[in-house]
Amino acid sequence: MKKRIFRYLKHILITFLIGLCSFIIIAFLTGNALKHSRNNLADNWNNEGPYVFFNNDSLLNINYLKGDKENGFELEKSTSKIDSLIELRCYYPLDSTSFNFVINTKFKIPKSTYSDSQKIVAISDIESNYKTFRDFLINSNVIDKELNWTFGKNHLVLVGDFIDRSYFTTQVLWFIYKLEQDAKSKGGNVHYILGNHEIMNMQGDHRYAESKYNHLASILGKKQFEFYGKNSFIGRWLESKNTIELINGNLFVHGGISPKLENTELNIDELNQLIRENYYKPYFPKKNGEKTQELLTSSITSPYWYRGYFKNDLSQEEIDIGLNKFNAKAVIVGHTIQSKVNRTYNGKVIGIDVKHPQDYYEYFPAITSEGLLIKNGKYYRVFENGETEEMK
Numbered sequence: 001m002k003k004r005i006f007r008y009l010k011h012i013l014i015t016f017l018i019g020l021c022s023f024i025i026i027a028f029l030t031g032n033a034l035k036h037s038r039n040n041l042a043d044n045w046n047n048e049g050p051y052v053f054f055n056n057d058s059l060l061n062i063n064y065l066k067g068d069k070e071n072g073f074e075l076e077k078s079t080s081k082i083d084s085l086i087e088l089r090c091y092y093p094l095d096s097t098s099f100n101f102v103i104n105t106k107f108k109i110p111k112s113t114y115s116d117s118q119k120i121v122a123i124s125d126i127e128s129n130y131k132t133f134r135d136f137l138i139n140s141n142v143i144d145k146e147l148n149w150t151f152g153k154n155h156l157v158l159v160g161d162f163i164d165r166s167y168f169t170t171q172v173l174w175f176i177y178k179l180e181q182d183a184k185s186k187g188g189n190v191h192y193i194l195g196n197h198e199i200m201n202m203q204g205d206h207r208y209a210e211s212k213y214n215h216l217a218s219i220l221g222k223k224q225f226e227f228y229g230k231n232s233f234i235g236r237w238l239e240s241k242n243t244i245e246l247i248n249g250n251l252f253v254h255g256g257i258s259p260k261l262e263n264t265e266l267n268i269d270e271l272n273q274l275i276r277e278n279y280y281k282p283y284f285p286k287k288n289g290e291k292t293q294e295l296l297t298s299s300i301t302s303p304y305w306y307r308g309y310f311k312n313d314l315s316q317e318e319i320d321i322g323l324n325k326f327n328a329k330a331v332i333v334g335h336t337i338q339s340k341v342n343r344t345y346n347g348k349v350i351g352i353d354v355k356h357p358q359d360y361y362e363y364f365p366a367i368t369s370e371g372l373l374i375k376n377g378k379y380y381r382v383f384e385n386g387e388t389e390e391m392k
Contacts, residue, residue: 033366035361040360042359042360043167046065047066047091048064048091048170049063049064049065050062050063050090050174051063051170054105054232060080060105061077061079063220073219082105088101092130094359104181107237109276110240110242113245113246114189116153116248119373121382122158122372122373123157125195126158126162126356127165128167128169129166129356130168131168131359133162133172133175134175136369143182148182149182149185149188153186153188154189156190157245159334160197160243160335162195163197163201168359192241195334196299201228202228203281204225213227243302244271244275245268249329250331254333255303255307256309256331259318261325271303274292274293278296306335309331309349330350332372333350341381342391347392354370373388
């Protein structure tokens with residue numbers, strides 16, 4: 001009897017171990033992992049903010065959230081003149097850290113084209129995960145542990161979709177704003193290329209936002225779309241951004257360039273401006289609509305939605321059409337998730353959207369971030385620990 005029980009238990013154990021090994025192998029090959037150990041500090045909204053809104057174009061209303069769900073919330077409010085020096089603070093609850101920054105209400109549209117010999121680090125689709133983003137930049141020597149810019153005159157390119165799907169959109173956006181100011185003071189550049197999720201939120205589409213932000217809007221006495229509206233600081237800042245930039249011969253765009261844009265006569269500055277004029281206008285097919293505008297704003301062919309590079313139905317010639325239009329040697333895109341940062345189409349398409357870990361979960365097997373480094377004309381995968389691997 002004991003031998004029979006032993007054999008039965010041995011059979012169960014072997015079956016379990018085989019199943020566990022199979023899960024680990026499949027998870028490793030597919031990039032999936034089991035979430036566990038959720039950090040409930042993600043639900044701590046105390047000190048959340050700042051939320052900054054214009055008041056008659058002469059004043060700024062600044063709001064921080066205080067309190068908790070059990071005892072209730074209140075707003076800490078202040079008002080500042082637009083032309084004054086305004087230092088703000090953003091708090092991150094998971095490790096009780098914060099960072100300070102100074103805001104400037106003069107929003108300047110960035111250039112569309114840059115040409116120098118500086119290095120480029122690019123990352124995409126962070127999706128509101130502040131710690132993941134911050135730690136990647138620290139390990140990649142873009143910033144130090146005190147969040148100071150250490151990347152000199154080089155370029156940090158953020159290839160869209162830095163919001164939605166997680167709890168720290170506010171922290172990520174203000175962090176990008178801080179990085180911009182710090183880089184500029186050291187002669188460097190932060191390029192925030194808008195993706196479909198930034199533009200969706202500007203257009204009032206919040207289907208992928210955490211419910212936290214709908215509740216926060218209610219506490220502030222606003223609707224959620226107002227976080228990104230023309231009367232918010234963040235909204236006006238985002239409205240100034242591009243969706244396509246050419247940096248040292250490399251084209252950065254969230255989705256990609258459809259071959260259907262071949263006959264468009266607009267240059268890169270004009271394309272950016274036309275798209276910018278439609279940031280707050282949700283797309284719908286229009287009878288007798290203007291063809292170029294339709295191509296640049298649709299959910300299929302726009303530069304921030306296009307997925308054609310990864311459907312295996314494009315020829316090399318069609319890839320070259322988009323690159324030749326901008327005199328680019330390669331296009332770097334996010335938007336469509338990859339198992340790793342990679343090069344396809346004779347190395348001319350580089351996909352950098354990988355599955356980044358969410359700040360408030362542990363994973364098994366572990367999930368790690370990746371990005372891209374371009375240095376001396378060569379392309380490298382950048383791993384979470386800062387190590388690099390050249391891509392041929």
